[in-house]
Amino acid sequence: MKLFEIVRSGVAAGVLGLSLGAVQASAYSQFVVFGDSLSDAGNVAVARGTDAGQVIGGNGYFASLPYAGGTYSTGPVWSQRYAAGLGLSAAPALLGGSNYAFGGAMTGDETPGGSPSLRTQMQMYLGGHGLQADPDALYVLSAGGGNALRGLLAVLGGADPAQTLQTQAAHFADDLGYIVDGLQAAGARHIVVWNAPDFGLTPLAGSFGPGGAGLATALSMAMNQALDQRLSGSSVARFDVFSALHQVAANAQGYGLSNVADACGALAGCDPEHALFWDGIHPTARGHELLAEFMRERAVPEPASLGCALLALALLGWSRRRRVS
Numbered sequence: 001m002k003l004f005e006i007v008r009s010g011v012a013a014g015v016l017g018l019s020l021g022a023v024q025a026s027a028y029s030q031f032v033v034f035g036d037s038l039s040d041a042g043n044v045a046v047a048r049g050t051d052a053g054q055v056i057g058g059n060g061y062f063a064s065l066p067y068a069g070g071t072y073s074t075g076p077v078w079s080q081r082y083a084a085g086l087g088l089s090a091a092p093a094l095l096g097g098s099n100y101a102f103g104g105a106m107t108g109d110e111t112p113g114g115s116p117s118l119r120t121q122m123q124m125y126l127g128g129h130g131l132q133a134d135p136d137a138l139y140v141l142s143a144g145g146g147n148a149l150r151g152l153l154a155v156l157g158g159a160d161p162a163q164t165l166q167t168q169a170a171h172f173a174d175d176l177g178y179i180v181d182g183l184q185a186a187g188a189r190h191i192v193v194w195n196a197p198d199f200g201l202t203p204l205a206g207s208f209g210p211g212g213a214g215l216a217t218a219l220s221m222a223m224n225q226a227l228d229q230r231l232s233g234s235s236v237a238r239f240d241v242f243s244a245l246h247q248v249a250a251n252a253q254g255y256g257l258s259n260v261a262d263a264c265g266a267l268a269g270c271d272p273e274h275a276l277f278w279d280g281i282h283p284t285a286r287g288h289e290l291l292a293e294f295m296r297e298r299a300v301p302e303p304a305s306l307g308c309a310l311l312a313l314a315l316l317g318w319s320r321r322r323r324v325s
Helices: 002-020 043-048 078-085 118-127 145-156 161-185 209-230 241-250 285-298 304-324
Strands: 031-035 138-142 190-194 237-239 259-263 275-277
Touching: 031 078, 031 118, 078 285, 118 161, 138 161, 145 161, 145 209, 161 190, 161 209, 209 241, 237 285, 241 285, 275 285
Parallel strands: 031 138, 138 190, 190 237, 259 275
Antiparallel strands: none
């Protein structure tokens, strides 16, 4: 009970601090997230606790439980930062919030005793809202790293590479397409779907050598190609996190980073403010800050009400200029 209260108060304080930093009211009613450890703002911390004493022994290590702050990072994750910028909250669903992301979640398959998949997260949300999706909310689907990791480990364990790529890609695309269809059928209008990040950029993939990193990249690319086909013609907004992370890795100094290849937590004297990854797969708080910035710049679906208002203002200005002329 004591651990639960500590985690709960810490998460709540972090969310409150971020919310107070918001500079404008949101055009959306709420911010709903379905995802994995990249987006988890405290659900696993509430459900299973944290591990403040875990030691990052090298590039191959990654946290199975959140760090002391309740996230899988050195501070707030992108979902918390992004929501705060909208004037909204990304508080964990287990604390009554709208962030349903759980560290370790797959897009579709369930792991016994593990975290609910994104499919299950959607059902959790709809089940708690009378099977209706708030039409004025912003929904974000962010996952794929776990799928790529499972495929990578399967191939390294002897599975057929071509068959593994095909299977993982199909499952990833089908799962996210199913969730999009379900949300839209329930009334959702504003949805952003992330593609899979390039798992080949992670320190974990690099720890298997160039072959491991190349295989991880191939898995991510196959998953994204399948997702593009599945969502072809869809009205949902997209966020190309694959390309965004490549942009950061290719121009590290431009983003204030000195290390984009190693687990900062395993290096003596490493400053996480200047590193992309904290452990083998999880970004630092600075990495998450960059993801939130990219989201704001590249994947903000315009609410219908806001779009109509902007159109009305434009027409009003055109009408006034016409009368003057």
